[in-house]
Amino acid sequence: MRPTVNDIAREAGVSLATVDRVLNARPGVREKTIRAVNEAIARLGYVRDLTAANLARSRSYRMAVLLPDTESQFVQSLADALIEAGSQAATARIELKLLRFPAEDPHALAALLAGLPGRGYAGVALMAPETPVLRDAVRGLRVRGLPVVALVSDLPNTGRDHFVGIDNRAAGRTAGVLMGRFLGGGPAQVMVIGQSLLARDMIERRRGFDEVMLRDFPAIEVLPSLETHGSERLLRQVVAETLLHAPDVRGIYAMGNGHRSLTQIVEEMGLSGRLTVICHELTPHMRGALEAGTVTAVITQNLGHLARSTLRVLRAKADNLPLDEGQEQIRIEIVLRENLPPAPDSVRQNPAAAA
Amino acid sequence: MRPTVNDIAREAGVSLATVDRVLNARPGVREKTIRAVNEAIARLGYVRDLTAANLARSRSYRMAVLLPDTESQFVQSLADALIEAGSQAATARIELKLLRFPAEDPHALAALLAGLPGRGYAGVALMAPETPVLRDAVRGLRVRGLPVVALVSDLPNTGRDHFVGIDNRAAGRTAGVLMGRFLGGGPAQVMVIGQSLLARDMIERRRGFDEVMLRDFPAIEVLPSLETHGSERLLRQVVAETLLHAPDVRGIYAMGNGHRSLTQIVEEMGLSGRLTVICHELTPHMRGALEAGTVTAVITQNLGHLARSTLRVLRAKADNLPLDEGQEQIRIEIVLRENLPPAPDSVRQNPAAAA
DNA sequence: GACAAAATGAGGTACGTTCCTCAAAAATGC
DNA sequence: GCATTTTTGAGGAACGTACCTCATTTTGTC
Structure with missing residues (x-):
C-alpha cells in the first residue's frame, strides 16, 4: 500500500495538520519541523495522490480555445482533436470551451477576448495571425492574470505565455531535404506555393526551405513563391500555366x-x-492524395499532441x-504513403459510458 | 458545476442507491427504472468523475514489464520511458514493476513468468523473442487470468492479448521508399544488415523493404542480408570488405x-x-550519427507512446x-537531421514534489 | 388478498486529500 | 517568570463516488 499523509504524520512524529501545512506550503511551521516532515516523506517515498487532492480541492479549470471560423479541414481536425482532448481532460477537472471567431475580423476577435476574463475562464489558447489589435x-x-497560449x-510580440506548435523553420x-533528396539533387526547378507571404509561419517555412536548398542542393532552382490568398481559382490558373511552360x-x-x-x-x-509534391498537414484530403500517389510527402504535426499539450500548458500556467x-x-x-497512420476514429459518443 | 450522482437521483426521481446500482450494473433494478436513470444521465450530461471513482474503489493495478537484460541503448531508453510512464500513471493507481531477464535464457524467463500471478500482478508486458518455452x-x-501484452x-502464436509496437512490414x-528515393531510383546496390534473420521483426522489415524495392525501384540491387548475431567485430569486418570491393x-x-x-x-x-544510411530506433547514438550526417534517416517509434500505450492496454485488459x-x-x-526532436530530459527526480 | 419475491430507499462508512476552527503547547520577548 | 506570539494538535466537514446493510415499498403469483 502506498503511504498516505497519515503515515507521514506518524513517521515524522507530528500531527496530520502539520503535515498538511508542510505539503501545501502553508505558513506557521518551524523550519526544523518542515525538515522533519520532508525527511519522513523521503523515507517513506510518499507520493501525493493527485486524484484525491484534486477531488478535495474541487478546483476546476475553464479554458477557452479560439479558432477561426474557416471551414478548412485542418482547422476542423484541430477542433475535433481539441474536443477529444477536452473530454479526456475532464478527469483532470478541465472544462474546455471551443469558440470560433470571424477569420478576417481582428476587431471581433479582440472584443471576444476582452469579454473572457469576466466569464470565469482560467486560460485562453488561440490560433490567429498577429495584428496590432490582437497584440x-x-x-x-x-494584465488581468489570464495565461495566453498561441x-x-x-504570436511572439504579444507576450503570450507559450507557443504550442512546430518550429516552422525546421519544418x-x-x-527542403526531402525535396532535394527526392529529386536526386537536381538539376530541376521547384515551385513554392503559399496562401500569404505575410503570415509568420509561411515566412519561416520558406526561409527554412531556402536555407537547405541553397546550402545542400545548388543544382535545384527554387522559383519565387506563389501567393494564392486563399483563392483556389488563382492557384489553378497559375500552377497550370507554370507547369505547361516550365518543363x-x-x-x-x-x-x-x-x-x-x-x-x-x-x-x-x-x-x-511524376512530380515530387510536398505539402503540410495530414488532413483527410491529404491522406487520399498520398494514397493516390499525387502527393509524395506530407509534413505534419500530430493534432492530438497539439491539443493535449495546449491543455497541459494552460493548466500549468494557470497554476x-x-x-x-x-x-x-x-x-x-x-508522412509518406508507406507510413500513413490509420485514419483516426470519428469523435466519440456518449462520454458517460466511459468507465 | 458538473452534475453528480445526487443530481441524477433527483432528476430521475429515484434514490442514490438505485442510481449507483444502475451506474455500476448491479442487479436488482427493473428495466424501466434503468431506462429512467439513463435518460436522466443523458439529460444532465452526466460524466462520472473518474478521480473520485478510483479513489472510492481504491483499486490499484500492479503491472509487470519484462525486458531483456541487454544493455543496448534501445532497451535502456525503453526502460526509461516505461519508468517515466509508470510514475505518471501513479495517478491512475497503476504501479509498474520493471523486471529484467537474461536475454539468452528462455527458461529463466519462463520461470519468472510462472511466478508472477501469485505475486499480485494484474497484467504483464514483455519484450522477448517467441520460443516454444515462452509460448x-x-x-x-x-489461463490464470493475467492479460499479456507483447x-x-x-508474439502472435502465444495468444497474447495485444501487441504494442509498430507494423514492422510497413516500417x-x-x-524502402526512402532508400529508393534518396538514391534517385538507382542504379545502385544496397546492403542490408540485421542481427538475426530468425527474429520475427527482422523478417518482416526485410519483407517490407524488398516489396518496395522490387516494385518501385528495379534499378536498385538489394544485396543478401548480412547477419551479425550481435557481433560488432563480424559487422565491422564484413561491412568494410563489402564497401571496398563493391563500389x-x-x-x-x-x-x-x-x-x-x-x-x-x-x-x-x-x-x-556519401552513403545513404537508414537505421532504426532513435537512440542517443543515432542522434549523434544523424547530426554528424553519417546516418541519413532513422525509422523509429516514440518510446513515450509505446510505454503509455502499454500501460493503457494492460489496464483496459485487466478491467x-x-x-x-x-x-x-x-x-x-x-527522423532526419532536420526534424530531429530535442533530446528528452533525463529521468525526473523526486516524484513527491509533483503538484 | 395473502404471501413471497423483487425492487427501492435510507443511511452509513470509506477512499486520501484539502481546508477550516479552536484549543493546547511551546517558544520568545521583556 | 509572566505575557505574548508562534507553533502544533485534534477534530471535523467536504469533494464525488463505491459498496454495504437493513428496512420498506412495490410487484407478481395463486
Missing part, C-alpha cells in the same frame, strides 16, 4: 494548408506520381507551475 | 538496433554523408474494457 487584446488578458502560429528545412519543374512545395485544388490540377495534367519543455515540444512528422 | 509460459499466464516484437516499406554500394539499411560500429566504419572509411484501437496504434516516425 493589445492579448496584453490586456495577461496555437499553431506564434521548412525538413521539406524543368519537377517539384512543388505547398507551404500552407488548404490547397485542395493543387492535387486536382496535378492529377488532371497527368502528372500524378503557475513549471512545465516539462521536453514533453511540450511538438514533433515535425514526415 | 507455453504465456499460455499459462492467460512489446516491440510480436520496412518506409525504409556500387550507395546505401545501407540497418534493420536492427545496436549497430554502433556501423557508423564508426562508415566514418573511418571517409564515406560519411476487461474495450480499447481505442486508434489511440493505441504506434506511429512509424521518420
